[in-house]
Structures are given as C-alpha cells and as structure tokens.
Amino acid sequence: MKRHLGLTIAGGALLLGLAGCTNPYDPGQRALGGGAIGAGAGALIGAATGGSPATGALIGGAIGAIGGAATTPQAPPPGYYHRPPPPPGYGGGYGNGYGNPPPPPPPGYGYGNPPPPGPGY
Numbered sequence: 001m002k003r004h005l006g007l008t009i010a011g012g013a014l015l016l017g018l019a020g021c022t023n024p025y026d027p028g029q030r031a032l033g034g035g036a037i038g039a040g041a042g043a044l045i046g047a048a049t050g051g052s053p054a055t056g057a058l059i060g061g062a063i064g065a066i067g068g069a070a071t072t073p074q075a076p077p078p079g080y081y082h083r084p085p086p087p088p089g090y091g092g093g094y095g096n097g098y099g100n101p102p103p104p105p106p107p108g109y110g111y112g113n114p115p116p117p118g119p120g121y
Contacts, residue, residue, distance in 0.1 A: 024073065031069035038064020 015036070022029045042060020043053040 025075040027069045027072040030072050031065040034068020034071075035061045035065035038062070038067070 022033060024030070039057040039061035041064070042056035042058070044056070045060070046056020047053040
C-alpha cells in the first residue's frame with residue numbers, strides 16, 4: 001500500500017511538472033491535457049460510485065479531450081509581450097536626449113580661450 005501511494009504521488013508530481021511545458025494556444029496539446037485530466041477524474045468517479053473505473057476513464061477522457069480542444073484561447077499578437085523601443089534621444093548615442101553630454105559653449109564664452117599646452121605635453 002505504501003509503495004502504491006508513493007508511486008501515485010510521484011506520478012502526480014511528474015504530471016504537474018510537465019503541465020508547465022505545454023503551449024496553451026495549441027488545440028492538440030489542450031486536448032491531450034484535458035483528456036488526461038478527464039480520464040483521471042472519470043476513473044475516480046467510476047471507482048467511487050461502484051461502477052467500472054475503466055469505463056469512467058474512457059468517458060471522462062473523451063469529454064475532457066473535447067473540452068480541452070474547444071476551449072483553446074486565441075494566441076496574442078506577435079509583439080504583445082515586447083516593450084516598444086524608446087523614443088529617439090532617450091539614453092544612448094549622442095543625440096539631443098537626456099543623459100547626453102551638453103553641447104560645447106559658444107566661442108568667447110566664459111574665461112576666454114585656454115592657453116596652449118606646454119612643451120612635452
């Protein structure tokens with residue numbers, strides 16, 4: 001009994017782990033997932049009500065597969081999850097945006113022209 005329970009828990013953990021590796025916008029994958037969930041639920045219900053677990057699994061799997069394929073959502077547009085590029089001049093390059101060095105002052109502004117560097121400079 002302990003071995004059977006351990007295998008059941010390990011199998012359930014494996015199925016839950018693999019559930020994250022599917023494409024939610026693929027009707028075939030949703031039909032397989034819905035069929036597996038429906039088969040498991042149908043077997044449990046068939047066994048709990050005194051009926052045949054195999055018959056419950058077949059009926060539940062068929063209903064789950066149809067439901068999974070029928071409820072497939074429409075895929076989002078291709079650029080849905082990407083941020084738009086920043087406007088020109090914002091961070092990057094030496095344009096007229098923020099974060100760029102200021103332009104040089106006009107001639108004759110400030111203290112005049114600096115003296116030329118000395119020899120050997």
